[in-house]
Amino acid sequence: QVQLVESGGGVVQPGGSLRLSCKASEITLATDTVGWFRQAPGKEREAVMSISSGGGKAWKKVRDEGRFAISRDNAKNTVYLQMDNLNADDTATYYCAAGATEPRYTSVLAEDYSYWGQGTQVTVSS
Secondary structure (H helix, E strand, O other), rough: EEEEEEEEOOEEEEOEEEEEEEEEEEEOHOOOOEEEEEEEEOOOEEEEEOOOOOOOOOOHHHHOOOOOOEEHHHHHHHHEEEEOOHHHHEEEEEEEEEEOOOOOOOOHHHHHHEOOOOEEEEEEEO
């Protein structure tokens, strides 16, 4: 049974940083496209960024290119989302997704993914 487990969320002050982890079992993230999404209370789920099996990266929002970074540790079968210079608008539950329709390419479309984690909460507050 494929399982994705996110961790690393918490409460951070504006301007702070967090690194989220997405650890997988029964699926190899190194050969898959992985996406990070988030959902704030009362809002629709939105994409954050994605990494393809070949290492290609895509951000949903241009303004996040300087703040969010994604990386893999293939030995740990884990993908990370490094988030810097956080602000209140980043408060949300963050989800990782895998099992992409086409793992050669990045995707910021939720419908392209088959597997989802349970989410980890990120709260940015002073």
